Amino acid sequence: MPLSRRRFLHLSAALSLTAGASLSLTACSGGSADSGTQTQDTGADLPALALSKAPWVQLLGPTSARLRFETREARALPVTIALPDGSSLTATPALREDELDYAWDFELEDVPPDEPGLHVLQELLLEDLQPGAQYGWSVDLGGGEQVSGTFRAPPAAGEAFRFGWLADTMRPTVTETAAALRSAAPDLLLHGGDMVYQTSPADTWTGFWQAMATLFAGSALGVTLGNHDFEDMDEVHVMFERLFMPQGDSGANRYNAFSFGGVRFVHIDTESDRFGFPEEVEGMWDWVRAELQATADDPNLRFAIVLMHRPMFTLSKYWVSDATERDARHAMFVEFGVPLVFCGHVHAYEHWEVEGVHYIVDGGGGALSYDPVEEKDAVDEARPGESDQQIAHSRTYGVTVVDVGEDGRLAVQRLAAGTAAVEDSFTVG
Template identity: 30%
Template sequence: MSSLPRLGILVALAILGPVSIALAAPACSSSNDPAAADPTTTDDETDSGDVPPPCPANGVSKGPWSMAMTRTSGRIRWESCRAGSEGGLVLTPEGGGAEQTLTSTETMKDLTVRHTAVLGPQRSPDDWPGPAWMHEVVLESLPVGTCYQYALAADRSLTGRFCTSRPDGADVHFVAIGDTNPLLGEIVPKLIAKVVPLAPDFLVHGGDIQYYESAFETWTGWFPLMRPLLALGALQPALGNHEHETPDELDDYSNRFFGYPNFGGELTYYRYESAGIWFHVLDTEQAVEPETTQGKWLLAGLEEVSKKPGFRFSVLVMHRPFVTCGDNAQNQAARTGYASALAQYKVPLVLQAHIHGYERFEIDGVTYITTGGGGGLIGDMDENISRDECAMRKSSGGFVHALDVTVSGGSIHARAIDANGTERDSFAITVP
């Protein structure tokens, strides 16, 4: 969602009264230095002025995380702050079996812009210009529906989990979240602590992954607080407007970290599958209506996957919503334009974000969920309550949350849980 300007955020916080802000971000440009998370560190200890802090001994500056989940493959990435650092990845099957060490491909990116959070590096360390080295391990020829633990050979404490897509007809479990702004306050780490025990197969992110404009956040500060979530399984994100906050961000950060071509899509829109359930991830920063390039890709994909053996149903994932009672971002033309296709090609669920809160609509046999409560400043969920569509809104609220979703047989069960672990809404969908 379009964040308040930086000064506006600070004014808003003052109006709201005392706000508890977790000073848990590291104090150097590495996102993996445990000592850097000490909130008692002084400015002299954290602010290195115009000189970036030294690269840590393990050479890892961000990550690791997994992504690009298929039935037999995936990708694991991390960033290093020096060339030629240890590129090994240790992969161990959860069900038992020998561990194997795989070698990453290293690619250098020369970053040109320094990004600084308003409250300075003691709050969220700078994103520094200069060379950065991305490591990627492509996992291939894996068994269907198999989970693995992985660790970086450079530092075996940097770990995560990855599962290949489930086989036809199997149960599926994922968590959906959007608009993650962990450095805005303590509530996002609290929410993540409630999500971690759920142990989903993978994570669906509705976009606005990180917020420069929140005044508190850089990518270097974002990664440590999000690490427990990233370690759960493959992150399958949509891109939002805050992935375009600065001219360099989309290429230098968002796509470098999370972009990949997959199943005939582009870096910013793609589809993936688990157990015969197809997720079509849209880029709502481009035109998405049926007559557009992306719209034609979506319609062709919906038809194509509906004919595949084992197909169960499709889900749409996007950032800017097709329907909301919140701000002015809803795309009614796209929603009505796709209505017949969603019915024809068996799309019972649409996951959207951008609005900082929760909504559930039931319109023409489709459940639309706004799950933009990942930590951004909560918005007015009733700003446009006079819209006709708002009569079809079944539940809503301005609260930080994640959506826990399980699919078993022909039923989708979901519940919105807040940072206290309280269930704020639940629903079930029967898919014919």
């Protein structure tokens, strides 16, 4: 039985925040009417339990984050958190159990299948994080084995940090783009959607996690919804929402926002209304305006960076002939001084500057590439002069890294898959 939205919301509603001393750890899970929550002892004599989804961390607020991982057995695996002062805390995560019908198997030797049956999401809420501090986590798999990683808590405004963007991740090339981004050691990782392609004979969710595990082990993750996250087997509920939602501090929506280092990261959902979920995005653009206004009014926030899957400006096959809505949204970004807008969907790289707003279209995460200026003539005919605002383009695989300086200046670099060679760079501010 596919997951329903009701069950997803039950989980999010069960998140309970606790105040504490230097760090609070809370096992957070709702279970559901037919699953429930279990915790079992993890004796040292038990064999190692394999992870079907390696750990990842998402931000829920300025001082709170959530660690999740997935197993195929309902055996809670203890998690040890290494604190900035050198001490550590160990806690047992809560379990959410779901029986999934989702199955995807190409029966290829190097592609791990998505198998139906019991999937156990193990999760731990971390509260009272120290701004900008580095935290370690280690999951005890049993049998003397463990898996470890780190993440940086959201820095205060005025602290420098680095974030990285990748989108449209298809195996096998995603292993090269993930490696390039990992070598850049971002403090925050942003995925722009289209995580897994059922059209690809090399993609499964389990395989995606294998490719991303090292990257996920280095920083907190923010996700944006893409069109390929809506494929068969109720994928958007069973995978995207079950695994990644809720995110941020603005409500349990597919669009959401969080703050990091004085920057408001605003994730927009450009896809739900196209795939039969218009209610999911009802009022979203009013919410975007309110977020931008709140950012402008908050002395602890410098500006917002907007993240969406579908591009607003492109010369690729995804250009749109009717730009009415696009122009209204762009005008809003100009009004509020949004310096950067990230988009994916186009399997290539484009950099635009339109009235001071820099649009980075980078869907070069591994999905089969195509020409990012294929429809230049059509755009020129429809809107003469628009294409002059495209500053750079490249039909290459890669990722984009942004250094946010203490002074708020942005240094942007587009890095090539594999080598991490700088293909394009510019500064804003």
